[in-house]
């Protein structure tokens with residue numbers, strides 16, 4: 001089938017590439033001309049393990065194309081996926097301006113039936129707004145459908161997730177839209193054996209925000225328990241393991257740490273809370289989730305401050321700038337909270353991240369970025385771990401101790417075993433242990 005994807009970012013590029021790989025003919029559109037130029041030259045604008053190889057294979061096979069023109073995308077295919085950003089607005093609400101603008105443009109170019117699929121994360125009943133807006137821009141009385149098909153891939157394992165999703169959720173209101181989407185996904189359903197859930201559009205839209213908010217709640221819950229652990233001598237690792245083996249709870253997303261970040265959880269929880277307020281139902285449970293997440297960063301900062309006493313004039317190695325390992329995405333990353341605060345306090349920073357350093361440089365050009373991990377921790381007064389890149393766990397602790405000026409390690413990801421750290425003579429603080 002021919003498929004258009006509007007928005008060629010983390011979601012749009014991975015989705016478009018996956019569709020091409022299963023045999024569809026895909027046109028990926030983005031209004032960022034530089035991004036499209038890069039892709040035409042087979043250079044990746046984002047880092048995602050295994051992505052480049054599949055992009056190259058499908059471009060060379062003639063199944064994957066790139067363009068900046070929504071008009072071309074509207075002509076190209078009967079099915080148009082919207083995968084543009086839905087960033088937070090001023091009051092935490094989801095900013096729908098990119099989605100709205102794509103709808104308007106598609107409507108103004110349509111000459112026959114089109115199915116617009118919301119792949120972006122949108123608030124419930126966005127489809128109604130989109131329909132109303134598009135109807136105003138149609139040049140004639142041309143039929144169209146809206147469908148919802150929320151995306152659940154995780155950065156860092158996006159390719160694997162796209163081919164082996166836990167489930168595919170589609171929200172439709174016409175048989176034709178249902179048939180088109182089913183046909184698109186049929187190869188993935190067959191190969192992966194995943195559940196294909198068809199529901200009404202509002203339910204599909206809501207499933208995404210409810211899922212992300214629940215996951216954020218799991219993280220904040222375990223972080224809250226970690227604080228009780230610190231006050232009582234319990235170990236959050238052992239507690240979380242004991243909890244997670246209960247199948248009703250499940251072992252995933254029970255890692256205590258510096259808090260959730262990234263381009264999805266913070267903004268999706270904010271948008272969900274805001275939506276509840278607008279609807280007249282206060283999602284107080286999620287307001288606590290937000291508060292615990294904020295407090296967790298402050299808590300880690302306090303640990304560093306208490307050990308160093310004075311931050312001014314101290315050299316701190318910051319390990320990890322990406323919001324999680326396996327990605328170059330720094331959106332809402334904890335590093336964006338700690339780096340400015342430490343700079344303001346007068347600390348000197350040495351920064352390390354194997355993938356995300358270039359993205360971070362776009363915001364903080366003049367800092368001291370180290371390519372080599374051991375080089376980064378040499379002669380520092382303290383190490384602050386913000387991302388659990390596997391390279392950090394592989395460090396040889398004896399050499400680390402020798403390289404540091406003062407052996408303080410503040411570990412926001414519980415990378416090391418506290419007993420081993422004590423044995424090596426580190427002043428070591430982690431979360432909930």
Ligand SMILES: NC(=O)c1ccc[n+]([C@@H]2O[C@H](COP(=O)([O-])OP(=O)(O)OC[C@H]3O[C@@H](n4cnc5c(N)ncnc54)[C@H](O)[C@@H]3O)[C@@H](O)[C@H]2O)c1
Pocket residue numbers: 006007008009010011012029030031032035083084085086098101102119120121122151152153154155263264
């Ligand atoms: N990143 C994730 O892990 C993830 C996972 C699931 C869902 N989502 C959701 O998917 C959506 C996209 O997220 P993302 O991370 O891919 O964002 P992104 O910022 O990486 O990509 C969005 C792209 O859309 C383009 N764009 C914006 N307006 C446009 C327009 N009018 N015409 C053409 N292109 C336009 C931007 O230039 C950008 O390249 C969001 O709603 C997000 O919440 C993201």
